[in-house]
Amino acid sequence: MKMDSSPRIGSERLATWVEAGWVIPQDKASQRFSDIDMARAALIRDLIDLGINEEAVPVILDLIDQLHGMRSAMRNLMSAMAAQSETTRYRIAARLSATHGPAGRDEDASG
Helix, strand or coil, rough: CCCCCEEEECCCHHHHHHHHCCCCCCCCCECCCHHHHHHHHHHHHHHHHHHCCCCCCHHHHHHHHHHHHHHHHHHHHHHHHHHHCHHHHHHHHHHHHHHCCCCCCCCCCCC
């Protein structure tokens, strides 16, 4: 997608976000953006339109990036667990249940 492909996100606004490092073009030379890049830009636009101040945007983006990273790590962990024997999976589940309770809550957490 070219930089100006979204009618609600102007090219100047998008260029500002690229300069801030909030959105990184798939191809920097041609300023082409992937669908994921454009979804991120739309999220930024929506956050700002909702009144989130621009100082908070990188914090929110970092938290979202961390969440995506954790989801990816969890998928990898689940895939690795699925490759284990039934006995090993049972032992892991039993250990998690004993440590964190059946709902995955950390028994040691206060609150």
